[in-house]
Amino acid sequence: MSDVNSPDRASACPFHNTAGGAIAATPTGCPVSRRAAEFDPFEDGYQQDPPEYVRWAREQEPVFYSPKLGYWVVTRYEDIKAIFRDNLTFSPSIALEKITPTGPEANEVLASYGYAMNRTLVNEDEPAHMPRRRALMDPFTPEALMHHEPMVRHLAREYVDRFIDDGKADLVDQMLWEVPLTVALHFLGVPEEDMDTLRKYSIAHTVNTWGRPKPEEQVEVAHAVGKFWQFAGKVLDKMRQDPDGPGWMQYGIRKQKELPDVVTDSYLHSMMMAGIVAAHETTANATANAMKLLLQHPQAWRDICEDPSLIPNAVEECLRHNGSVAAWRRLATRDVTVGGIDIPAGSKLLIVMSSANHDEHQFADADLFDIRRENASDQLTFGYGSHQCMGKNLARMEMQIFLEEFTRRLPHMRLAEQRFTYVPNTSFRGPEHVFVEWDPALNPERVDPSALQPRAAVRIGEPSAHAISRPVVVTSATYAGGDIIRVKLASPDGRPLPRWTPGSHIDVECGNTGISRQYSLCGDPDDAAAFEIAVLREHQSRGGSEWVHNNVKTGALLRVRGPRNHFRLDESAKKLVFIAGGIGITPISAMARNAKARGIDYEVHFSGRTRASMALLDELTALHGDRMRVYVSDEGTRNDFRALQVVEGTQVYACGPARMLEALQHASMGWPDDALKVEHFESTIGTLDPDREHAFEVELKDSGLVVTVPADQTLLAALRKANVDVQSDCEEGLCGSCEVRVLAGEIDHRDVVLTKGER
Incomplete structure (x- = not known):
């Protein structure tokens, strides 16, 4: 991404020439390709599978203009992440704007209800956004969210109890819509009301904002949205009478007294309505998508049934592969170039995160559903940067608990024959129904009451890379000169292994020693049937290579993590x-x-x-x-x-x-x-000596949190103690897993992985 005035910018129309009678032209005069002219996110193809629907764009025309929408559409990971990162050039102000303008009659209906949806955390520019985000952040911290876990577990069990002996269910209608809505109301501090009414309100809000209601539907939708607005106002008025009660909205009311210029009346009303949708609908859709996806991949379902420690990363992979937020919107505040395409100031952008989540440049073998994928949490379903979803960890917690409940009590569940349908809109995506079936006679709890007891601890935040391993079998182990053993590894069930790129490594767990060691892959990246490593016996080593040489024989079962690549090859080099x-x-x-x-x-x-x-x-x-x-x-x-x-x-x-x-x-x-x-083979960094160090402070841009790093701690350790998730692996400055951008300040670099320019 660059300014259009950059002297080395790409041609204005790099993806197709001006000859050949184009169907239409972009606002900059470039011809619109046939496929760009046909793009319609309200078609069933987009609703069924957004990443597949725009595959052609991701591969051939990553930024294009859609005449039907009047939006520029962005499809690649790097471009979308850069847009999220720069919220000044790419304003979020249109995120809640109606993507389909409604007629005067519907607008009059909305006005009759006093509808005045204004700024919320998702569509607010700086300098107003960050002070409000900081003021309202505390209830979303991991420590605060843990208090909601017992309630979510109780609800999950209660709803499964209702249908577990029936042998069939619609997971959406019978659980996955109502439970997240109840959790959302509990979190917000809203008294529980009629679930069906709130469901209609929520769907109406989605259709009104991100959908394409037909003219005859617009008035009905407007009435529902207007009633939703009035409902939110009445509940807020009731909350003001008891501002000391539990809930995020009551917390906001108390903050209003402390910061009246930051947390205003109109802001609270808008956040009440938006919060019900955001805290509820995205989680309901995300879990419905996850259950559909997992049951469509029986081996992955069996894996999490047998090993619940895989559930946190399975949640991330479900969010990546089939997330509940398919796309979002931004407004260009100045002339800019995105992906080689000139975009004028004032342009509207549809950024398709679901496409970015299938970008081969970021996710190796991106279409493969792999619950052990090492970088699944790089997904952009929650957005990125200063506007990243504040409720992401509440959604993760709910999804983990739902999956743990289903895998523990209904491991024999399977999808019933059905065609999945979706409410047509650009952004929020989840099946309207997920019909499943099972044999109640096989319910584990009928013969083993312990099946009712939770097995997995909920992890608040991104999953730890150290918790994600996969079983492999040694298909050959041969000596290759001197003290070097060549080892080939394959899946025990013969399934393909994850694709990898040159420079990648895997972590081999050395049995029950507690030791794991990184070994570079030296085989053919195109061979999906095997990983190959070569290990030198180091007699003065810390024990990893000795263990490999003494224990790795043909037929042995091992566990590995990865592959990961921190030594990536630049294929554009001359x-x-x-x-x-x-x-x-x-x-x-x-x-x-x-x-x-x-x-x-x-x-x-x-x-x-x-x-x-x-x-x-x-x-x-x-x-x-x-x-x-x-x-x-x-x-x-x-x-x-x-x-x-x-x-x-x-x-x-x-x-x-x-x-x-x-x-x-x-x-x-x-x-x-x-x-x-x-x-590097090993770190050249010495042990931290507190007597030679000094304490310092870091400010985190997205949250506004200030963390003090004591003299006897690393920045990584201090961030973890403050419940901030940062991926890491070696903790020796060798691998680059914990790399983060520094926006300001002087850095004392002590890694051996970054180059001079990267530092």
Whole structure:
């Protein structure tokens, strides 16, 4: 994303030329492609599967203009995340604007109810938004949300009790709509009213804002929305009489007394109505989507039935693969370029997060439903940045509890034959019905009363990467010279393994030792049937390699995490230089294979003590021919890094022992910035010494939270103590898992993963 005035900006019409009689033109004069002209998010194709409906755009025309909507449509992950990040250039002010303008009769109906929906947390610009968000944030903290867990569990059990002996149910009608609505009302502090009436109100609000009601439907919808508005006002007036009661709205009323200019009357009324929809409908739809998706993938369903610790990450993958918020809207406040397309100030954007969640550039094998996906929580269903959904962790908690209840009490549940239908709209998405069936005679609690007891602890926030592992079986374990063992791993049931990219690694859990170690994948990224690693026995190591050599035999069952990639290959480079020392050849081998397959100019430099100790040497020599340079200490040959020709456009990737990498760092002083990318075996960072450190404070932009980091803690540890979720893995500055953007302030970098330019 860049300014349109940037001197190196892309052509204004990069995806199609102006010849050929275009159907229509964009506001900037570019021709509109046929598929862009046909785009209609109210069609059944979009309702059934938004990511598939816009696949053509994601792959060929990631930003396009829709004449039918009058919106620019954005479909790729990187562009959408950048839009969410910049809420000044891309104003949220139109998020609750009617996407389909209604006629004068419907507008008169709304006016007759005094309808005046104004600013809420989702559609408010700065400088008003952040002070209000900070003022109203406390009830959403993990500590505060935990108080709601017993109530959610009680409701989930009570509703399942109602139909568990029937052998069939519509999960939406009989549970997944009413329970989230009850939780939403409880959280907001709203007295429970007629569920059916509130359901009609909520659907009407969705259709009124994000749908395309027919002219004959608009008046009926307007009456429902008007009644919803009046209901919200009456409840708010009642709450003012008892502002000390529990609930987020009462909390807001108390905050109004403290901050009257920040939390105003009109703001509370709008938030009451919006809060009922946001806290209820998205969770109801998300859980209905999740149950449909899990039951359509029986192995994934069996996996979470047998191992409830997988449920938190399964929730993230369900939100990624089939989320309840398909798209959102923004308004361009200035001329800007998004994805190479010039977008004028005043343009409206439909940002399709469901498409971003299937972007292959962010999620390997993105269409695969994988409940163990390492980066599933990168999903954008909750948005991103300063307007990210505040209630995301309440939704996560509810979904975890619902899935835990279903898997524990109805593991034999299956989908009934049906066609799924959706309320046509651009943004909120969930099936109107999910019909399921089972044999009540097989209900576990009939023979084992312990099936009624919860098995899984709820995790508030993103799942921990350390909790997500997958079983694999060793299909071969052979020695490859010296003390190196090559290991091939496959799924025990023969299913494909997750796709991975060159430079990726997996974490191998070393039995019951509590040790896990990272090993680079060195096989073929296109081989979905196997992971391959090569492990050097390090006699002075911390025990991981010794365990692998002593215990990993053909047929052995292991557990691994990943794959993850913090050593990603830049395939746009003009030339690639690969440098490996010893076992460092493992990630380099996959990278070199990829460069050859893509026709990129490359060379491989491989150093070792003896030829016998150099893993993969013979097959690499056969594959890469004269692009392969081999340096063997016993033969008196050594790589002279000063002789390397590294010019602009060349990328150098290196992995090997610390002494080799230090020499490379020294030799790279005269190279272009960030030409050298390094993968380390071990951290060079010492243990934290509190006597040599000092305390400091960090302010978190999204929440406004200020965290003090004591002298004896890392920033990562302090954030965790403050209940802020930050993914991490090695905790040694090696992997980059915990990387976050710093917006201001001086940084004392102590990692070994970022380049000079990245720092």
